Amino acid sequence: MSQSRLDDLFAYVEERCLWQFFSRTWDREENIEGVLNQVCRLLTGQEPLRGTPQERLFYADALAMANDVRERFPWASQVNKEEIAFLIDGLKSRLVDVTITRSTNRELNHHLY
């Protein structure tokens, strides 16, 4: 069950989210971690972080994703906080694998933009 839900989330991010494909490894890591932490907070009823400009940006991207996840996947309203956290962790790992670790993009680790 969790695997199919993870597939749903991954397919959604693939289709909609430009933040996963920023230019460099460190940008992608920062975005995946930052946006998905906010998505986790939103889906588990916690207050999102909005103290810094970067946190407000992650919140903006996360809000769109959290709303879409609730609308597209009926299971999103039925899972508990632990499973949300588990799914988000799984999604982070999969995105890191696809967009960073095993990406063949030759520019990812250039030290300059």
Add this chain to the structure above:
Amino acid sequence: MPMVLLECDKDIPERQKHIYLKAPNEDTREFLPIANAATIPGTLSERGCAFCGAKLVIGGVLKDTIQMIHGPLGCAYDTWHTKRYPTDNGHFNMKYVWSTDMKESHVVFGGEKRLEKSMHEAFDEMPDIKRMIVYTTCPTALIGDDIKAVAKKVMKDRPDVDVFTVECPGFSGVSQSKGHHVLNIGWINEKVETMEKEITSEYTMNFIGDFNIQGDTQLLQTYWDRLGIQVVAHFTGNGTYDDLRCMHQAQLNVVNCARSSGYIANELKKRYGIPRLDIDSWGFNYMAEGIRKICAFFGIEEKGEALIAEEYAKWKPKLDWYKERLQGKKMAIWTGGPRLWHWTKSVEDDLGVQVVAMSSKFGHEEDFEKVIARGKEGTYYIDDGNELEFFEIIDLVKPDVIFTGPRVGELVKKLHIPYVNGHGYHNGPYMGFEGFVNLARDMYNAVHNPLRHLAAVDIRDKSQTTPIIVRGAA
């Protein structure tokens, strides 16, 4: 499915690494076309040059800046007026073209004096214009003309002017993409934070990577005005030189074209801590999402929802009229790079159109990661396509319409396949809600145009009959 070696490429098998046909259960970890690499000898690439990427795409859009091309006339003419980016001050950038008109003797004996004279002449002829960008071209770079030194001298002689130099000759990169990079990085290094402007709103942003093609920027500006967001600088649609010097003052960088302008957004984030938000400005669904994100950043979500509701009420019925008539049509996108990933889902979601082939002139591997993630299975993804490949791909996927530039457009018209100008548009703007209805209208008019069927009839062949085309009126 491995990468594809087309029949026409059998003598240049290296092309196989640049063409991918997406199959089920595959992703970019296994198959990612090589991109932003030198064109392979033997192919007829349709790329532009690095100088063109700096001048035609970015610098030449500015509405208050003389674009001095230090080189032969052709470099100036061929990067002038071939893209349609109007301005609200009478289209200054599209009316005039400037060149040092280098001839053989100047190449032999050096062109710096000629450049200096041309710069003074241009400022003298246009006394209201105080800003200039000077570009090197292939010959003036090869002979080593020091355009920065000349610019400094002219600025010393004329204290009221400011000049920016772009040293990016055509040969300096594999495509236009190099020119984007050079201009972006040069500008942030030399010009950002050299001026401060008055801040009039509590919400400020830069809008980056939108070049006011047929009024895109001006259409989107009506949204930002209604939301009360001050755009500090447009990079560079309908933009001014001095506004771009103030980019450090914005709270948020909103990026549409990440390929041509992502560099400056990244640097603004790194150096000034201004966050970068990437959005898609084409398509109803995407535009609404972009507005929602911008408003969420500023905490003005309700204003955003009101704007989206108004725009949907006004334009969605018109979009749906076209959707009903375009549903199931097959489209190819052969443009620069980002429009592949901006458009593939938006035409699918908003118009029911299926994108069956996409080719990028200057996209990087990052652009292919984006488009393959968004694109459908059974679609061809091509880096730096050549004309024979286009013919073969057309036979394989049989598109109903091709969004591409005028050069390739003329080629496909001879095959009686309609094309829509994917770079400069047919009748834009195409961004925003109204803009996407314009795109739908142009696609509808292209697909259902009776002339292309009539043009295919050869009256000398008695067996051919004139087709009767039935076409609804909008």
